[in-house]
Amino acid sequence: MARDTNETDTALARLSGVEKCYGETVALAGLDLEVRGGELLAVLGPNGAGKTTAIALMLGLQTPDKGEVKLFGRSPRDLAARRGVGVMMQEVALADALRVREHIAMTQAYYPDPLSLSEAISLAGVEKIAERPYLKLSGGQKRQAQFALAICGRPRLLFLDEPTTGLDLNARENMWATLRGLVARGTSIVLTTHYIEEAEALADRVVVMAKGRRVAEGTVEEMRAIVVRKRVDCVTTLSVGAIESWAGVTAVTSADGRVSITTTDAEATVRMLLADPGLADLEVRRAGLSDAFAELTQEPAP
Amino acid sequence: MTVLAPNQTQLGSIPPMSLGRVIGAYLSDAKFESLRLLRTPAFSIPILAMPVLFYSFFGVLLNGGGHRPPGFADMMFVGWTVYGVMGPGLFGFGILVAVERNQGLLTFKRALPMPTGSYLAAKLMMAYVFAIVVMAILVAVALTLGHVTLNPQRLFTVAAVMSLGVIPACAIGLAIGAWAPASSAGAFANIIYLGMAFLSGLFFPLTGFLHDIRVIWPTYHLVQLARAAAGMPTEGSLAGHAGVLAALSAALLLMASRRLARRG
Numbered sequence: 223m224a225r226d227t228n229e230t231d232t233a234l235a236r237l238s239g240v241e242k243c244y245g246e247t248v249a250l251a252g253l254d255l256e257v258r259g260g261e262l263l264a265v266l267g268p269n270g271a272g273k274t275t276a277i278a279l280m281l282g283l284q285t286p287d288k289g290e291v292k293l294f295g296r297s298p299r300d301l302a303a304r305r306g307v308g309v310m311m312q313e314v315a316l317a318d319a320l321r322v323r324e325h326i327a328m329t330q331a332y333y334p335d336p337l338s339l340s341e342a343i344s345l346a347g348v349e350k351i352a353e354r355p356y357l358k359l360s361g362g363q364k365r366q367a368q369f370a371l372a373i374c375g376r377p378r379l380l381f382l383d384e385p386t387t388g389l390d391l392n393a394r395e396n397m398w399a400t401l402r403g404l405v406a407r408g409t410s411i412v413l414t415t416h417y418i419e420e421a422e423a424l425a426d427r428v429v430v431m432a433k434g435r436r437v438a439e440g441t442v443e444e445m446r447a448i449v450v451r452k453r454v455d456c457v458t459t460l461s462v463g464a465i466e467s468w469a470g471v472t473a474v475t476s477a478d479g480r481v482s483i484t485t486t487d488a489e490a491t492v493r494m495l496l497a498d499p500g501l502a503d504l505e506v507r508r509a510g511l512s513d514a515f516a517e518l519t520q521e522p523a524p
Numbered sequence: 525m526t527v528l529a530p531n532q533t534q535l536g537s538i539p540p541m542s543l544g545r546v547i548g549a550y551l552s553d554a555k556f557e558s559l560r561l562l563r564t565p566a567f568s569i570p571i572l573a574m575p576v577l578f579y580s581f582f583g584v585l586l587n588g589g590g591h592r593p594p595g596f597a598d599m600m601f602v603g604w605t606v607y608g609v610m611g612p613g614l615f616g617f618g619i620l621v622a623v624e625r626n627q628g629l630l631t632f633k634r635a636l637p638m639p640t641g642s643y644l645a646a647k648l649m650m651a652y653v654f655a656i657v658v659m660a661i662l663v664a665v666a667l668t669l670g671h672v673t674l675n676p677q678r679l680f681t682v683a684a685v686m687s688l689g690v691i692p693a694c695a696i697g698l699a700i701g702a703w704a705p706a707s708s709a710g711a712f713a714n715i716i717y718l719g720m721a722f723l724s725g726l727f728f729p730l731t732g733f734l735h736d737i738r739v740i741w742p743t744y745h746l747v748q749l750a751r752a753a754a755g756m757p758t759e760g761s762l763a764g765h766a767g768v769l770a771a772l773s774a775a776l777l778l779m780a781s782r783r784l785a786r787r788g
Contacts, residue, residue, distance in 0.1 A: 301639070305637040307637070311632055316632075318560075319563035330550055333541075523722040
């Protein structure tokens, strides 16, 4: 099958039709995801969307119930494939008694062609904490140390699961700069995040996940268009159906006498609402990422 | 576009790992595992000090300057070497594996390209390092204060034979670590450690029911080997004792590593 072969050539990691359940909970419900060479792919989504499970599958930590997982064209359980991968996980407690420098040295030993110890330390920006035992690090410093472990093996593909959570502004900027540098040198990166700004700052491509599915995919600009929508809440006598027909309105919900309108043109929507003498309790705000997710994941009306 | 074998194309960008680097990874894991436990007093002090303290108390002080019946000093030495050699494996594997499983370190290590088996090999090496240190201290105490009738060569033979006891200890510890929750792994390890030591007659002769069931304890088989090495009277066949320990170790290692590979 020539088509498959060509696809495999371009994707460093691929999930095809992957389903994964934990007991009754569906973590992934038929997910397709591919990581292409030289890109930074941001995977966005609320908690429980399946982002971490998707990464765990690509790393071979779990096996899918259905579907196929490939890493560098092989099973991710294959050690040779994982030698091309660096990892930063969300929750990991490294050995307290070892210094950051020692953790890096231990991790580097697993890779065929790692950075030198000093390169890894300076690239991750951990010079100041290199001699400190892991126990003595703050939460943010621990994330920085884990980042150093992720990049020290000179990986072709880097998996970062919410890497900047807990970092101060300065450390976050530094990590972003390092990531941009790595991408410029040809490293592919998969980054999960809650923060749309992080995706905006770094990503070539964004995948939005919700309830174990890919609900949107595109460039940062395309995703931003979803997120710049405004939310208008009010009490009104107008019917949901009427509001839905207005220009710019993308979604309308009604609960407890209040109507919530998602719109790309808040001013026009408000002008229309003002025609209603029964209008009360009007509130306009920028739709957050969670609103965008909520809209993307809404079940179609029956 | 040229049709290439996908596997070759994909992996082509990753350099192969030389055998030297693979061996280096095993050694580095073993080094850092030992280093971090030496730096962890909560682990290193009980493991290194307890057998020596117990031996000094029961084998030296209570021996009252060598006035006990002949053979008491030798029995104490042999018994406490068995006790000493079991500690690093039981606690090193039992508690650490349970904690690392619980805290996500094991999952992280499985995501990394760590050579297969290096996680367990590093802990085994660590247990050996600690066991050798414990043996060395016990031999030194025996030679200076212990009133043992065994000559130094016998003492070292016992220590050398006992170092094999690290393996069943690690296997039992690994089974605890693979199944027990992190919060109770330490308690399980302690109960099994002390329970086996006393119920298998390391320090005093057993009678009645306990005597009848003594063969179920791995330490019973281990102490028979130690007594043989010391030239003391033994029960049963030495090959049988070694066989029981080997079979137990193999079975536990296999079951536990399967569970760890699957569940992390």
